Structure formats: structure tokens, C-alpha cells
Amino acid sequence: MTVRRKAKIGFYALTSCYGCQLQFAMIDELVQALENIGIECWFMLDRNSDENAEVDIAFIEGSISTEEEVELVKKIREKAKIVVAVGSCAVHGGVQSWSNDKDLEELWKTVYGDGKVKFKPRMAEPVENYIKVDYKLYGCPPEKKDFLYALGTFLVGSWPEDIDYPVCVECRLKGNPCVLIEKGEPCLGPLTVAGCDARCPSYGIACIGCRGAVKEVAWFDSLAREFKKKGLKKEEILQRMRIFNAHNPKLEEMINKVFEEGE
Numbered sequence: 727m728t729v730r731r732k733a734k735i736g737f738y739a740l741t742s743c744y745g746c747q748l749q750f751a752m753i754d755e756l757v758q759a760l761e762n763i764g765i766e767c768w769f770m771l772d773r774n775s776d777e778n779a780e781v782d783i784a785f786i787e788g789s790i791s792t793e794e795e796v797e798l799v800k801k802i803r804e805k806a807k808i809v810v811a812v813g814s815c816a817v818h819g820g821v822q823s824w825s826n827d828k829d830l831e832e833l834w835k836t837v838y839g840d841g842k843v844k845f846k847p848r849m850a851e852p853v854e855n856y857i858k859v860d861y862k863l864y865g866c867p868p869e870k871k872d873f874l875y876a877l878g879t880f881l882v883g884s885w886p887e888d889i890d891y892p893v894c895v896e897c898r899l900k901g902n903p904c905v906l907i908e909k910g911e912p913c914l915g916p917l918t919v920a921g922c923d924a925r926c927p928s929y930g931i932a933c934i935g936c937r938g939a940v941k942e943v944a945w946f947d948s949l950a951r952e953f954k955k956k957g958l959k960k961e962e963i964l965q966r967m968r969i970f971n972a973h974n975p976k977l978e979e980m981i982n983k984v985f986e987e988g989e
């Protein structure tokens with residue numbers, strides 16, 4: 727698809743902390759981009775936004791966590807030429823999926839007790855579970871440059887590239903000391919999508935995997951073996967890897983395999 731001048735864009739929020747759109751709303755270059763885009767819907771920027779408008783590019787932030795959001799994403803998909811899932815919540819179900827091995831009722835009671843709400847809740851899920859997603863912006867939140875790159879590339883009628891290598895690549899290029907090797911910390915850099923310029927290890931902090939696992943081929947098992955050698959228990963490894971990968975179909979199976987291997 728070729729997107730020409732004054733492409734119409736929409737930014738929609740599902741269940742989220744609004745951090746992704748806040749990050750992008752503060753991009754200075756967005757003002758320059760207004761020559762080439764018309765913002766049809768972005769409530770954070772314009773209270774008169776039209777959620778029903780047809781758009782060229784729909785950016786969706788947040789996980790699907792209510793019945794109403796299932797209907798909303800279907801409506802967005804019908805009216806958008808390109809749908810971009812923005813951030814860990816939309817791409818992977820977000821931190822709110824961390825406990826998706828538990829029962830909705832149990833979680834509900836823990837958070838709301840007997841409180842009543844207007845919406846119909848469901849377990850948090852990635853947007854892709856309900857509609858076709860054309861492109862993904864990884865991270866919690868994604869980098870500003872990722873948003874500008876994707877938007878600019880779509881505007882010139884091309885298609886942005888995906889990142890298929892891990893945070894370790896950027897970390898080694900920066901010459902950081904490795905917190906996994908040198909301090910024995912459970913860094914998830916080896917299986918996490920790069921693009922953040924290894925932000926956390928650059929401050930000596932282990933990556934918690936906020937950009938999600940690299941494609942479908944992340945070697946949860948190889949890394950779990952390393953963590954196991956360093957004394958981590960199965961449940962600790964699983965919990966750490968689940969923070970941003972709870973919906974990955976391979977995760978649990980791979981970790982189980984490592985702990986069935988024996989010592």
C-alpha cells in the first residue's frame with residue numbers, strides 16, 4: 727500500500743498505563759509530521775477525536791482485557807489499512823498477563839474484592855489474538871525512534887524492517903560488562919528483541935525482557951540451563967521469563983524440559 731500526503735492516523739488505547747502514547751505524544755518531530763498526517767483519533771491529544779473515522783494507520787496500545795475491547799479492536803481493524811500493535815501490552819499482553827496461569831475470578835477478587843465495574847472483564851491478551859496485526863512496536867514503552875521510523879516508512883509507501891536479533895548484540899557492541907557472566911544476574915538479554923540499545927545492562931542492571939522474546943525461536947531452555955547452574959529454581963526462572971512472555975506457547979514446555987533433565 728502506498729500512503730501519500732496527509733495520511734490519516736489514529737491512536738487507540740485498550741487496557742494500559744497510557745505510557746506508550748505519552749512517550750509518542752512528547753516527540754518534537756510529531757509537529758513536523760503534521761504536514762503529512764492528519765490525526766483522526768488520539769484522545770490524549772484531542773478530546774474531539776473520532777473513534778469511528780477511517781484511517782490509513784491505526785496504532786493500538788494496551789492489552790485486550792474486556793469484552794468491549796474485543797469489539798473495539800474489530801471495529802478499528804475494519805476501518806484501518808495498517809494496524810500497528812504498540813508496546814508490550816498490545817504485542818505480548820503486557821505485565822497484566824503475568825498471572826494468566828491463574829483464574830480470572832481469583833484475580834478479580836484480589837484486585838477489586840466485591841467492587842462493581844461497568845465493563846465485562848477477561849484475561850489480558852495480545853491484540854493479535856483477535857485481529858490481524860501488520861506491524862509491531864516492541865518495548866514497555868517502545869523507543870521514540872521506533873515510532874518515528876515506522877510512521878516515516880509507512881508515509882513514504884515502504885515497509886519498516888523487523889528486528890530479529892537479541893539485546894546481547896547491542897550490549898556487546900557497547901562494550902558493557904556482562905551482568906550475567908560477571909555478576910551472575912538473571913539477564914534476559916540473550917532472548918529479548920534488541921532495539922533499546924541495551925539500556926538496562928548499560929546501567930549494570932539485568933534485562934527483564936520488556937521487548938519480548940525474539941520471534942518464536944527464543945531459547946528459553948538454553949538460558950534457563952544457565953540460570954539453573956547459577957542456582958535459580960524452576961519457579962523463579964519461570965516467573966522472570968513470564969513477565970513479558972506469558973503468552974509464548976513454548977515457554978513453559980522449554981523450562982519444564984530443563985528441569986526434567988536432572989542435574
Ligand code: SF4
Nearest residue numbers: 742745813814815866
Ligand atoms: S507497553 Fe508498557 S508503557 Fe506501554 S502501555 Fe503497556 S505498560 Fe504502559
Ligand code: SF4
Nearest residue numbers: 894897904905913915
Ligand atoms: S549483560 Fe545481558 S544483554 Fe548484556 S551481554 Fe550479558 S546477558 Fe547479554
Ligand code: SF4
Nearest residue numbers: 922926933934935936
Ligand atoms: S534492556 Fe531489556 S528490560 Fe531494559 S529496556 Fe531493553 S529490553 Fe527492556
